Amino acid sequence: MSTSSQTQFRYTQTPSKVLHLRNLPWECTEEELVELCKPFGKIVNTKCNVGANRNQAFVEFVDLNQAISMVSYYASSSEPAQVRGKTVYIQYSNRHEIVNNKSPGDTPGNVLLVTIEGVEANDVTIETIHLVFSAFGFVHKIATFEKAAGFQALIQFTDAETASSARNALDGRSIPRYLLPGHVTSCHLRISYSAHTDLNIKFQSHRSRDYTNPYLPVNPTAMEGLMQPVVGPDGKKQEPQSNVLLASIENMQYAVTVDVLHSVFSAFGTVQKIAIFEKNGGTQALIQYPDVTTAAVAKESLEGHCIYEGGYCKLHLSYSRHTDLNVKV
Template sequence: QIFSIFGSILKIITFTKNNQFQVLLQYSDPMNAYYAKMALDGQNIYTACCTLRIDFSKLTNLKVKYNNDKSRDFTRLDLPSGDGQPPPEPSRATPFATQNVIFTSYGGTTGFAPALGFTQGPVTPSAVPGQMTVAGVTGSPLNSVLLVSNLNPEEQTCTCAVCSNALVKFPFWIFTGVYGNVHRVKIMFKKKDNALVQMADASQAQIAISYLDGQRLYGKVLRATLSKHQIVQLPYEGQEDQGLTKDYSNSPLHRFKKPGSKNFQNIFPPSAILHLSNIPPSVTVDNLKNLFTSTGSTVKAFRFFQKDCRMALIQLASVEEAVQALIELHNHDLGENHHLRISFSKSTI
């Protein structure tokens, strides 16, 4: 139920090792496994109990011999139970979601195995009494549309002198795009501080929520949750929209175009330290510092990578400053056919 939020699980194997209850899960898509790890590692299944520790397994495929309470292959309903019990009923073996992740619980096995369960079907974490709730996750687990609220209405059009990117209609989508590919954005007509944001898939929506909710942007604290809407509807031909809806589905700024891209391994929470890349040789430290100060940022520290001067780290005065700088300067034209790439960093300077 917990892991099904992030994709279709094909196989599960449970076992005990070093007196710890452990589980191997195989998702149908490696991206789903990555998102599950990002969102659930370190979370408690129950309040202050059963902390998940998740890592990627070295196995590329799970071999399941039996369908019972210790293992299950949801692609093979014909497998024997192995203990004299009949095979699971088809109604309980429909795919409920998950490529391979292994997790352990530092709370012992008591209360953990029942919480895991093998019940199928889309279930939100909050639907199970006493179980974990992933921060900000409400609504349908298969929904890819976010409701982002408490935006600053005065900052919904980027007019800064250094931002030459004509694609930026609603700047906050660049922030959201750090955690997934944004396809559509719609500002609410009667509540300009609310917006619907359609991500590429439900997994990306969950990750975006976990990192966006509670972050400060343009002086206000963002709130992000799943919307009741399944899609962001584009205006019909001839329909007056006042420019409140934008389609970014073919944007060249998408960070996650290729499955298995290294970008998936470099998703980090918003921080005051930014990772800069695609820097041409002619650009100096002062050039980059001046670029960031021109947006109102205060540069606290800066250094190029010793082995690769195409990359650098820059530390700004606050996380909010870093978020705003990323929005305004990601894809900035540095000349020589180089556009600046910016992401949050877990490193220190």
């Protein structure tokens, strides 16, 4: 690598004595991290198994120069950093120390209590909340309600690590403007941990969702909303609904297999058939559900959703004209 590209790599981010490591082997141990980093200096703290796939970590050196020497070494080395044969990507963290905050009421749990400031209950849909938070990992359940504090949501993740990576990234931030109605000027998220560990959701509705239980009944009011013909801005009826969805997948950085699609789409109901094909140089898939209602909930929830974090393999969904796929194999 030439010196100029090396310098550019080093200074695009503000150096920090905390390094952020990505693409680690799953369930990577603290010992493995220390082994990788100790040639460059003394490690004072680590935080392992962070992120949706538990394949990221933070490592804090005692001194800033030690962190800089590790980043510089791998920026200019022909051999990448590796743990268990996997290439590890190293960058400066935007935090300057690893804090394991344990103040009361702040004990990490797998359920987040999110207060959405500056909005009315109808301004932010449950689909928007799902889209924002599922960037960090699989969201099991969401319940929304109005309290004196404002519009709030409980969001249940698999574990406290995933919940805390979502909280660290989103607390104090706003939901992106393009996901909000035009009249909302600002919308801040205030996030703390809830004492709940498992939300009790009776049925799927515009107020609550359980993404782990496809057989949960849909609240009749939510059903009526789904079954009405949708009228577009031009006053024309939009595409008729169908039990088969057509998915176009953009930004294909990773292979998308039938198994991958099955695990994504079966969160909403039984997937009967899947067909993947190439069209116009892009990858598309047909996904068949037993009924229109299930397909409609899946379409609403997954539109614009990325299968992999980082914006990879983004789904765009429409209803197919098919109602029963003829899958040979």
